[in-house]
Amino acid sequence: MYVTLGELRVPAKASLVPLVASFASRGAAALGLDEKDSDALGIAAEEVFSHLAACAAPGRDVVLRLDDGGWRAGLEVRFAAEPGRVDFRPFNLTFRTTPEEDPLLARTALAIASRMVDRFQLRRQDREILLTLTRERRFPKGEPPPPEPRPEGAVSARAARPHEIPLAAGLAAARHPAGQVLPAFGSPGTVSAMAAAGDLDAVVAADAAGRLAGALFFRPEGDRLVELLGPFLFQEPAVEGAARLLVDACLAALGRAGRTGVLARNPTDAMPPNALEPLGPLDLRGADGVVRRVHARFRQLDEDPGGIAHLHPRLEPFVREALRRLAFARTFRLLEGPAVPPGEGTAFATEIDRRNGQAHLKPLWLGADARATLDGLLAALSAEGLANPTAELDLGEPWHAGFAPALLDAGFEPRLVVPWAATGDVLLLQRTTEPSAR
Amino acid sequence: MTAWTLEPLVPEFVRQFEAYVPSRPDPELMALYGVPRLFRLNNNENPLGPPAAAQEVLRRFPPPRAAVYPSGDSFYLRRRLGAALGVDPEQVLVGNGANEAIGFVIKAFCQEGDNIVTADRTFAVYEWTARFSGIDARLVPLSDLGFDDEGMLARIDARTKVLFVCNPNNPTGTFWDRERLRRFVERVDGRAVVVVDEAYAEFVEDASYPDGLALLPDHPNVVVFRTFSKMWGLAGLxxxxxxxxxxxxxxxxxxxxxxSVNGLAQEAALAALGDDGHVPATRLLVREEKAYLASELSAMGLTVNAREGPYVMVELPVSDTLAYRRLMAEGVMVRTMTGFRFPGWIRVSIGRHDAMEAFVGALRRALA
Incomplete structure (x- = not known):
């Protein structure tokens, strides 16, 4: 969750770049980021705004909003971009300005900006482009907490108290592989700040004296889902029934939260059978840098209203089977006619999470150059050490289906369908280039 | 030009609230799930429908009357209710379902900074209406599936304006008896309005079940809610x-x-009150089918909570939302209970025997 600190509305003109850079860096400093991090956000803003002024949105009104997320500063850059009236190509991470005229001056401004921040997100929302640059505050790493004493007597599950959240995160990080915890779990300060900002919460199983048997963490995932981490159990052997208590308490806490479902990308072995439904495998890089194959799970929180799934015929068998297994009723609409419109112009929105070494692609605009654009992006991501990128197709958006041939031909495989993760269900694809530890 | 932004115009408490999405109409659902018929066992409707006299009113309603505004305050219906309940008609306020009455009460007594107190696992509309009105909803965990009087009393403070007690509770079917309700109201001691929601009162046959109206003479802070949607089979009106x-x-x-209450609804409700046979007939059906369900479900090794009210709760070995989808594919619609904060449970409304048999068969296949 963010609190808006300030907003700047300016036309995208090169002469205003210093103003924008100063707004971002000084604002970040005011939010408590140190000099290095504030400067980094300022440089990222400078790169993005220069890019908008030069080629992506010259002269257009741009709104820059600086948000205080407690443990991070977020700079949102927003402007109107009506499909058909805007060339989306400059929003590809690999887009170079003025390459023909002067190759020495060619810059991949967005790629540079993405390197200056912890998280770089670009997305098209309705008739706007939104770029979000996030730089995290640095908190010291904590010492692993001592083993938690075994609970005595009855154990019940409840919402975690503020001081228990960093403690439970530390206990989880000490006992579980990196792929099952957040990198932040090793830093009590970060965890506390995330919890205070509403970006992380937990339920714990504890006895009357507060001795913890385990914890289950959860945090918002997009607008509709909640991601679960755990359940983590803190004793060997584990307190009997603690995992079930945690899952039930968590689901009860989320029951009226207005969220559609919960997603566990990499649940622990303690996750009770049948608590969540299996979705499929993903190759994720853990905080230790090792890529592991994980098996994601999902559970709907409300009664499914049914929906429409727009598909390319090449993906139909996979998607039908995935949704059948989960008993989701859908009306399937297959892409008809040529998948790709004439003319160039393909663009992908790239999200980069440098802390977790993950890159994720979303459709922005489809043209005849989809495959070539994708190849360029994949080469750039690989050069940045971002292996095994994922891509998503929103099955609720008819125009996304046309991206399927380029993705499949470039080596992406359909991995799983996450119900209601966007406008509709989301098909997640992954291109595996790095072997995974299974 | 930058796109218009709605966000600054929306209050924070509305921004944080997600709209409730009701289920689609039956023909849409049947087409989606590819089933030829749908047993709706999710809303606790009366399987017998409205009383015969009310049905007759519906059949004979002259279409031209639809062009005329109804009585703005349900004049005749209030008069009839007053006579039936032994109160002045001016003590009765009719709404477009009891849901609307919940909104009336919260609007009348609460302002920014105030709170309401109710249970965590009860009818959601008390909590929802408070929250989307910017009022804090303090939720007290149930105790043994029932409202916790001590817990509720402990949460009252100077800004508490309304206490909502669902008696019997939807969905657990538990109720406070006469003594417990009276004691609770005495201990509230006029500090807040006590709403006793008796939406399912007519289904309760236990002699110790209280009539909330009996508290009114001694406790003017008590407000009783009732509805024509359940026992009287007029949910659609x-x-x-x-x-x-x-x-x-x-x-x-x-x-x-x-x-807000349409003319046809007012006339049907008036007629319904005159039917003496409807309540016993409904009670008999509910009693028999509830016993059938409890027996069949227990034989399947499932935990069943079947207390008061035309519904039972069933604990499943799979997620309730997955079971819902599988049951829908069999043409049976139940209520998932994650939204009631009972994850893994479903609530099944009591229906006619063919519907109960269909449910039992579908559940067997869904859990196989």
Whole structure:
């Protein structure tokens, strides 16, 4: 969750770049980021705004909003971009300005900006482009907490108290592989700040004296889902029934939260059978840098209203089977006619999470150059050490289906369908280039 | 030009609230799931429908009357209710379903900074209406599936304006008996309005079940809710009402929307009250089918909670939302209970025997 600190509305003109850079860096400093991090956000803003002024949105009104997320500063850059009236190509991470005229001056401004921040997100929302640059505050790493004493007597599950959240995160990080915890779990300060900002919460199983048997963490995932981490159990052997208590308490806490479902990308072995439904495998890089194959799970929180799934015929068998297994009723609409419109112009929105070494692609605009654009992006991501990128197709958006041939031909495989993760269900694809530890 | 942004115009408490999405109409659902018929066992409707006299009113309603505004304050219906309940008609306020009455009461008594107190696992509309009105909803965990009187009393403070007690509770079917309800109201001691929601009162046969109206003479801060949607089979017409002391009702009346109850609904409700055979017939059906369900489900090794009210709760070995989808594919619609904060449970409304058999068969296949 963010609190808006300030907003700047300016036309995208090169002469205003210093103003924008100063707004971002000084604002970040005011939010408590140190000099290095504030400067980094300022440089990222400078790169993005220069890019908008030069080629992506010259002269257009741009709104820059600086948000205080407690443990991070977020700079949102927003402007109107009506499909058909805007060339989306400059929003590809690999887009170079003025390459023909002067190759020495060619810059991949967005790629540079993405390197200056912890998280770089670009997305098209309705008739706007939104770029979000996030730089995290640095908190010291904590010492692993001592083993938690075994609970005595009855154990019940409840919402975690503020001081228990960093403690439970530390206990989880000490006992579980990196792929099952957040990198932040090793830093009590970060965890506390995330919890205070509403970006992380937990339920714990504890006895009357507060001795913890385990914890289950959860945090918002997009607008509709909640991601679960755990359940983590803190004793060997584990307190009997603690995992079930945690899952039930968590689901009860989320029951009226207005969220559609919960997603566990990499649940622990303690996750009770049948608590969540299996979705499929993903190759994720853990905080230790090792890529592991994980098996994601999902559970709907409300009664499914049914929906429409727009598909390319090449993906139909996979998607039908995935949704059948989960008993989701859908009306399937297959892409008809040529998948790709004439003319160039393909663009992908790239999200980069440098802390977790993950890159994720979303459709922005489809043209005849989809495959070539994708190849360029994949080469750039690989050069940045971002292996095994994922891509998503929103099955609720008819125009996304046309991206399927380029993705499949470039080596992406359909991995799983996450119900209601966007406008509709989301098909997640992954291109595996790095072997995974299974 | 930068796109217009709605966000600054929306209050924070509305931004944080997600809209409730009701289920689609039956023909849409049947087409989606590819089933030839759908047993709706999710809303606790009366499987017998409205009483015969009300059905006759519906059949004979002259279409031209649809062009004429109804009585703005349900004049005749209030008069009839007053006579039936032994209160002044001015003590009765009729709404477009009891849901609307919940909104009236919260609007009448609560302002920014105030709170309501209710249970965590009960009818959601008390909590929802408070939250999307910017009022804090303090939720007290159930104790042994029942409302926790001590817990609720402990949460009252100077800003508590309304206490909502669902008696019997939807969905657990537990109720406070006469003594417990009276003790609770005495200990509240006028500090807040006590709403006793008796939406399912007519289904309860236990002699110790209280009539909330009996508290009114001694406790003017009590307001009783009742509805025509459950026992009286008029859910589709939306008629509910509240009864309280005159001063309290006059205050609530200031915030109520007049003309919100349509003319057909008012006439059908009037006619329904005159049918003496409807309640025993419904009670008999509910008793018999509840026993059948409890027996069949227990034989399947499932935990069943079947207390008061035309519904039972069933604990499943799989997620309730997955079971819902599998049951829908069999043409049976139940209520998932994650939203009631009972993950892994479903609530099944009591229906006619063919519907109960269909449910039992479908559940067997869904869990196989």
């Amino acid at each position: 939306r008629v509910g009402y509240l009864v309280g002391e005159r001063k309290v009702v006059d205050t609530v009346r200031r915030t109520c929307t007049v003309y």
